[in-house]
Amino acid sequence: MSHIKDVTGGTPIVLESLWKTYANFVAVSGIDLSVGAGRFCTVLGPSGSGKTTTLMMIAGFVAPTRGRILVSGRDIAALPPQKRNLGVVFQNYALFPHLTVFDNVAFPLIMRRVPQAEIAQRVERMLETVELAGLGGRYPRELSGGQQQRVALARALVFEPRVLLMDEPLGALDKKLRSSLQIELKALQRRLDVTVIYVTHDQEEALTMADQIVVMQGGRIEQNGTPEDLYDRPATAFVAGFMGDTNLVRGVVMAADKDGTLRIDHPTGRRIIARASGFQAGDHVAASLRPECLSIESPDGPEEPENAWDGRIAAVTYLGDAIRYHVAVGENRPTLAETLVVKAARRGTEHRRFSEGDAVRVRWSRSDARVLPPTRADARILPPMQAGGH
Ligand SMILES: Nc1ncnc2c1ncn2[C@@H]1O[C@H](COP(=O)(O)OP(=O)(O)OP(=O)(O)O)[C@@H](O)[C@H]1O
Numbered sequence: 001m002s003h004i005k006d007v008t009g010g011t012p013i014v015l016e017s018l019w020k021t022y023a024n025f026v027a028v029s030g031i032d033l034s035v036g037a038g039r040f041c042t043v044l045g046p047s048g049s050g051k052t053t054t055l056m057m058i059a060g061f062v063a064p065t066r067g068r069i070l071v072s073g074r075d076i077a078a079l080p081p082q083k084r085n086l087g088v089v090f091q092n093y094a095l096f097p098h099l100t101v102f103d104n105v106a107f108p109l110i111m112r113r114v115p116q117a118e119i120a121q122r123v124e125r126m127l128e129t130v131e132l133a134g135l136g137g138r139y140p141r142e143l144s145g146g147q148q149q150r151v152a153l154a155r156a157l158v159f160e161p162r163v164l165l166m167d168e169p170l171g172a173l174d175k176k177l178r179s180s181l182q183i184e185l186k187a188l189q190r191r192l193d194v195t196v197i198y199v200t201h202d203q204e205e206a207l208t209m210a211d212q213i214v215v216m217q218g219g220r221i222e223q224n225g226t227p228e229d230l231y232d233r234p235a236t237a238f239v240a241g242f243m244g245d246t247n248l249v250r251g252v253v254m255a256a257d258k259d260g261t262l263r264i265d266h267p268t269g270r271r272i273i274a275r276a277s278g279f280q281a282g283d284h285v286a287a288s289l290r291p292e293c294l295s296i297e298s299p300d301g302p303e304e305p306e307n308a309w310d311g312r313i314a315a316v317t318y319l320g321d322a323i324r325y326h327v328a329v330g331e332n333r334p335t336l337a338e339t340l341v342v343k344a345a346r347r348g349t350e351h352r353r354f355s356e357g358d359a360v361r362v363r364w365s366r367s368d369a370r371v372l373p374p375t376r377a378d379a380r381i382l383p384p385m386q387a388g389g390h
């Protein structure tokens with residue numbers, strides 16, 4: 001069984017083939033997930049992929065159709081939400097409108113019969129942490145959306161839960177407050193040694209905050225790993241496209257050598273030479289080429305033997321510290337799939353090296369092309385119906 005040993009004093013969470021169906025619609029499709037004690041796990045995925053539903057099942061607001069949820073190795077299915085001892089911040093998880101900010105934050109402590117003097121101390125400290133010191137006497141309707149969100153965060157953290165579940169908690173905030181709260185939240189999480197599951201739409205937020213990232217699609221987990229795993233070693237074209245910018249060049253494997261060298265042909269007749277195991281001739285694949293891994297040069301000089309595609313600059317964008325070139329590489333077929341995006345770091349005072357319309361050559365090395373299976377279809381399969389499930 002997947003009972004992780006509770007070594008740090010934090011609380012591990014394990015989901016075992018967890019399903020949620022509504023009539024014949026599968027919202028969560030038998031997911032397995034293990035989040036170690038004290039880890040910060042971020043859940044990413046497109047709208048409707050099942051993120052909120054998963055969090056709601058852990059919190060106890062939605063009953064799973066099948067499967068188990070283990071917290072510290074204990075199945076919590078029978079416990080009502082308030083007995084699960086989880087801190088919860090949902091985007092629309094309302095504050096008590098008739099209570100002041102202070103009393104909202106104090107509420108979990110009153111429920112736990114913490115002595116009055118200690119309550120005052122802990123609430124004040126928590127309000128300072130979320131930069132709301134001095135606003136304890138206000139009512140929620142007298143606060144901005146972002147301030148209300150921070151009160152919700154303070155209320156979820158004040159009783160120092162072992163697990164914190166958050167669904168887009170910073171979504172309503174401006175960029176500056178958002179990034180300062182990200183740092184605050186991460187520091188708080190480390191200090192309190194709390195296990196966090198954090199849903200966001202923002203992949204940059206996921207990369208900076210998480211120890212572990214889960215990408216969901218169509219009710220399933222598409223990939224689960226460290227930020228480095230997901231960015232540098234995406235398992236599918238979907239994950240590669242979802243985590244940062246990439247060029248996904250689709251083609252067919254024409255030859256696969258024993259040593260893992262692949263020859264991939266693109267519909268324009270161009271060719272990619274790459275290395276990857278597990279593919280054979282005839283496979284449809286997508287080669288992921290990160291814009292920062294491509295180099296751009298003048299097309300004169302001898303034709304390069306491999307991974308050098310000639311094209312024309314279609315657009316140039318300044319990024320401040322870098323320049324982004326869109327290079328049309330499809331002959332007379334300027335569709336999106338035949339444009340390569342190259343991100344070139346600016347060197348010294350150098351400005352544009354190439355302009356729109358210039359003929360250029362885009363190059364990369366074998367090791368920079370990551371060969372991936374095409375994206376899995378969104379097939380929402382109903383759970384097995386035999387009796388005797390958990
Ligand atoms: N009570 C319900 N009845 C029927 N379908 C539901 C119900 N709740 C959620 N769903 C469906 O389940 C799927 C997953 O919803 P969920 O809210 O988990 O998505 P999400 O990943 O959180 O999306 P978003 O990023 O938009 O918040 C959606 O297609 C949604 O319409």
Ligand SMILES: [Mg+2]
Pocket residue numbers: 051052053167
């Ligand atoms: Mg959601």
